[in-house]
Amino acid sequence: MTGTLPHREDAASKAIREVLGGDAPARATRGPGGEWYVPVDKSSFERAIPEIAARKFVLISLFCVEGFSPESRHSLLYVLERKGSILVLVRAVAGGQATSVATIFPSAAWPERECRDGFGIGFTGTSDTRRLLLHEPYPKDFHPLDKAFTNAPIVTNDDVPAADEYxxxxxxxxxxxxxxxxxxxxxxxxxxxxxxxxxxxxxxxxxxxMFYTHRGIEKLAEGKSTEDCVKVAEAVSGDESVANVTSFCMAVERLSGITVPDRAWYLRTILCELERCCSHLGDEAGMLTDVAFALGSSQFSVLREEVFRKNAELTGSRFLRGMTCIGGVSRDIPRDRLADLAEFVGQLRKRFRVGLSIVLSTPSVIDRFSTTGVVKRELLRPLNITGPVARASGGRVDVRLDHPYGVYDRFVPVHTPIADGDVLARFTVKAQEFLDSLDLIERLIAAIPEGPVQSNEPVRDGYALALVESARGQNLCWVRVKDGRIDRYKVRTASYCNWLAIEHAVPGNIVADFPVINKSMNLSYAGTDM
Amino acid sequence: MVNAFSCLVKRKVTDEHPAKNEEIEKLGAEIKREIDARFGRSLAIRELDAGSDNAAEIEINNLSNAYYDVERFGIAFVASPRHADVLLVTGAVTHNMEIAVKKTYDAMPFPKFVVAAGDDACDGGIYKGTYAVLGGVDKVLPVDLIIPGNPPTPAQILAGLLALMKNAGKTR
Structure with a gap:
C-alpha cells in the first residue's frame, strides 16, 4: 500500500510535506481508499496539530487500535479531512498516555473520552475526565476494547453511591x-x-x-468473519442499516481489492436513496407532529408507510436489510420490479408536492419553524457537523460529492444552498433532498446496466477507511481484517457528530420548542451509543 | 354553506382507501373485541427502548400512521408508565439502561403486563453473552409475551398484542 505522492497534490499530501516535513512524505503510505497514513511522534504531533487546524482540516474521527504500530501496544488514529482528501495521523502512544487536542479540535472531545473508556488511554490537558460509554454500573478500570478482555458477561455494580453519580x-x-x-x-x-x-x-x-443503548457493537464485531459482521453493521442503527452496511462492505472491498460489479452499485445506490427517502419523510412528518400540525404530518407518514411497503416488496425487508453484502448485493432486483419502482417514485413525487404546498402555505407552521433552533455556521467545522443539518446552515458538505463512491461520480446529487440554520431551513433542505433522491432513483433505473450483481473475489487481510452519506450525513467506518477475521471495526455515524449541534442550537429557545428542534435533526441514539 | 343535516343523510364523499389491508382489519376487529371485554375498551401501552437499534421503535410508531391507526381498536400509547397496562420493551437490556427499565416497570400500577418486541428483546439476539447487555427482557422483568422479528412488522406486533389479550383472559 506504499505509494508515492501523486503529481497533483491533494490537501493531505501537501500538509504532510509542508507541516510535518522531514522524512514524513517518505514514511506516508496511501490506504486503498486514497487516505494518507503518516506515523508521527509526540513532539511533531503536538507541533503539527495547531498548524493542521489552521489549514482548515476537520477532525472527522479519532479512535484507538491495538497492535497497529510495531513500537507500542496502542495507536491513536486521527482522521482529518480537507477538500475531499484525508490525512490519518498515526500516533503510537507509549504508557497509555496521549495529549488531548480537544481545545484545538472540539470534535475530539467525545472520541477522547471514548478511547479512555474503551482502552484506558489517558489524555493530558483534557478538561473532561468523565466516562462516556460506560455508565455508573460498570466497574472502575474496565476497558472492554482491550484485546486482553474476552467478550463475556461482566459483574456490574448494583448500588451506585450518590458520590459516584454522573x-x-x-x-x-x-x-x-x-x-x-x-x-x-x-x-x-x-x-x-x-x-x-x-x-x-x-x-x-x-x-x-447519551450512550444508554451502548451495546458494545465494536467489541461484538471483533473476531467475527467478515460475512457475519454484516449483521453487526446492520444493527448499528435500524433506520441507517443500508448506509452502515454499505460503508462496512466498501471498507472490506477496498482492503481486499474486490471490484464490485456495476449493476450491483446501481442497486446499492437505489437502496441508499430509498433509505434516505424513508428517513426524510419520517423527519418531515415528525417536525409537523411536534408543532401539532396533524394534517401535514399524516400526509408524510402515509407516504413513508408506502415506501416501507415498497421496500418489503423489492427486498423482503421494510428496512432493506439482507441485500447489501460484501462484493455486491445478495440478489438481483428484476427489470419489471424496477420499472414498477420508477412508476411508484413518480407518484410519490406528485403526492409529496401536494403535502409540501399545504405545509408551506400554513402560517402557524412557518411561524413555529422559522428562527427556531439555529445552528450557527461557524460551528460546522470545529464540531464536524454534517449532513442536512450542515447543509441547512450553509455548509457544502456531502460525502457523495466530496468522496464519490460507487456510481455517485456519474449520478451527482443537486443541492440548493440554504444558510438560515433554523428548523425551517432543515425542513426545506430535507424536502429538497427527498425530491432529489427520487430524481436519482429514476435516473439510476433508466441507466442500470445488465450483468452480475456480486463479485466472488476473496477477502484479504488489511485495513481501509470508508465514508458514505447516510440520510443524516457522513458515516465513517474503519475496518482491519487480520487472519481473515475482523480485528477492529470502528464505526462513527453522523448522529455522533450532530448531537453536539443540538447542545448549541437549543439555548435561547423555549423548552417547548426542544422537541421540534430535536426532530429537525433526527439523530439516532442507537447509532451514537453503539 | 354546508347544511349540517345534509351531511348526515347524504352519501359520504370520502372513498374507502384502496390500500385497505384485510389482515390488519381482521386482526384489529378481533383485538378490539378482546380489549372491549377485558380492558374497559382501552389498552394503554408504554413503550420502552432498553437498548434497541431503533427499527422496532419505528415500526411501533408506524402503528399510529393512517394505514394502521390502531387507536380505533382501543390501543393507546401513553406518555407515562403510571397510565400503562402494558410495557412494550424493545432491545436487549443494556447495563446502562437496567436501572431505568426497572424504575419504569415499578412505576406501573397492577395489573401489568410485559411484552418483549424484537429478537434482541426476546433473548438478547446478536448481543447474547456479551459485556454490554444483560440479555433479553426476561433477565430483568417478568415477561408475559415475546414478539420475535428483526424488527417485527406492525402486523406482527398487532398479532402479538392480540395473543396477549387472549392469554390475559385465561390466566388472570
Missing part, C-alpha cells in the same frame, strides 16, 4: 432551575438524558448525556 455541569444564578428529561421519554423514542438549565421559559444551557 456530575452534570452545574449552572447557578438567580432564577436558574433545572429540568431533567430522560432517559425514558414520553414518546416512542430512544433513550437519552437531557439536562436543561432554564430561566423562566428560556433554555440557558442544555447538556446531553
Amino acid at each position: 456530575p452534570f455541569k452545574a449552572m447557578t444564578g438567580e432564577g436558574v432551575y433545572q429540568v431533567a428529561v430522560g432517559p425514558v421519554h414520553a414518546g416512542i423514542i430512544e433513550p437519552g438524558h437531557f439536562r436543561f438549565s432554564v430561566i423562566g421559559e428560556t433554555v440557558f444551557n442544555l447538556e446531553i448525556r
